[in-house]
Amino acid sequence: MNGIIAFLTQYNHARRLNRFSNRKELEAYQKKAVEKFLKTVLPRSTFYCSYLEKHSIQEWRQFPIIDKSIMMENFDGLNTAGIKKEEAFKVALQAEKTRDFTPKIKGITIGLSSGTSGNRGLFLVSKAEQMAWAGNILGKVLPTSLFFGPKQKIAFFLRANSNLYTTLNGFKIQFHFFDLFSGLEKNVAELDEFQPTILVGPPSMLRLLARAQKEGKLSIHPIKIVSVAEVLDPMDQAYMEDVFQQRIHQIYQCTEGFLGFTCSHGTLHLNEDILIIEKDYLDESLGKFMPILTDFQRTTQPIIRYRLNDILTEKKDPCPCGSPYLALEYIEGRCDDLFYLKAKKEDKMVPVFPDFIRRAIITASENIEEYKVVQESNAKIHVYLLCEGNKNKIENQVRDNLYAILDQLECVLPELTFSYGIHLEKGAKMRRIQRK
Ligand SMILES: [Zn+2]
Secondary structure (H helix, E strand, O other): OHHHHHHHHHHHHHHOOOOOOOHHHHHHHHHHHHHHHHHHHHHHOHHHHHHHHHOOHHHHHHOOOEOHHHHHHOHHHHOOOOOOHHHHHHHHHHHHHHOOOOOEEOOEEEEEOOOOHHHOOEEEEOHHHHHHHHHHHHHHHOOOOOOOOOOEEEEEEEOOOOHHHHOOEOEOEEEEEEEOOOOHHHHHHHHHHHOOOEEEEOHHHHHHHHHHHHOOOOOOOOOEEEEOOOOOOHHHHHHHHHHHOOOEEEEEEEOOEEEEEEOOOOOEEEOOOOEEEEEEEEEOOOOEEEEEEEEOOOOOOOOOOEEOOEEEEEOOOOOOOOOOOOEEEEEEEEHHHOEEEEEOOOOOEEEEOHHHHHHHHHOOOOOEEEEEEEEEEOOEEEEEEEEOOOHHHHHHHHHHHHHHHHHHOOEOOOEEEEEEOOOOOOOOOOOOEEEO
């Protein structure tokens, strides 16, 4: 019952996208909401109890900034459900093996975030939190009302089925899950049969579907297409928008929460109705920062001043939609994928933003259909290409472009190597810019 109320409350709030007419109103609401949240949650988290002795609730911005590794180190003391890390890992890993993705302890769902084996995160959410999350996401993303609109058929490409969504079948929505691990042909045939009105999936999969549509193997006519779980590359976006003749929307979402979504103008806005975002600037003049999240809805595993390892770029001009929520130019990817190259003049490393690499490749030649760029060492970058036309010419154009930007950044120019064809590992996240 609690779950349904949480769902409906969030759904209704999210539906009213214009409920804050300006920044000042939004910030006043956030202040009230975060203080109310901290007052109920902090005393239940032993990790934060010690900070409460030193600071009042109003001084919460003095609390430490945490990240995934600090969260994991202090897992037992941080969560308010009394769940031990060891036990949670055991349950989560067992579930991974059996591909049962709904492991629970004491009614709390355990989520395992991706990462290298030593750096995997454990996330805890209660049923009510999940329902609130689903309400918020559907309220913002559904093009029509859950109660009064036409029935929407949502095709959802996921790593794993989630029984969360199936509990929502029965409203004016019908979910159909497609397993990213299934073969493409099977998925295409099933999708063609289902005829979704809304299509949701990671861009690497959406791109394959767009190609199938272009080749006549698929014939669907969704009214909304939403990219999730991976960085949406402008090149993929343009290809899909051309095939499906509509805007590709985005949901910015990870195990740490539902963070943002695109408005009707295609601008990505952060969910400041449920989050406070502080900015840790990587380069303020370029507007590039890592977000520090305070989520005033997560009570089981509080997310308070939690730094996410993502690079975001602020939008310079206000969005024409008028939303007071922070607008982004784009999400560039994980900080782990920042390239670092030796500086020409000094003894230091120069960070190169994924966005610079991306633009250098995309603008090199119209014949490039897809790419992947991997920094293999301090002195070596490998470029994978899928292209038509004269390979030598394209390689030279890519080299010229990349060297021009790296030279401008005063880096020692790395060795550039090329190969053709891009291998997609089934079920793995696609990263077009990657540092090894
Ligand atoms: Zn907007």
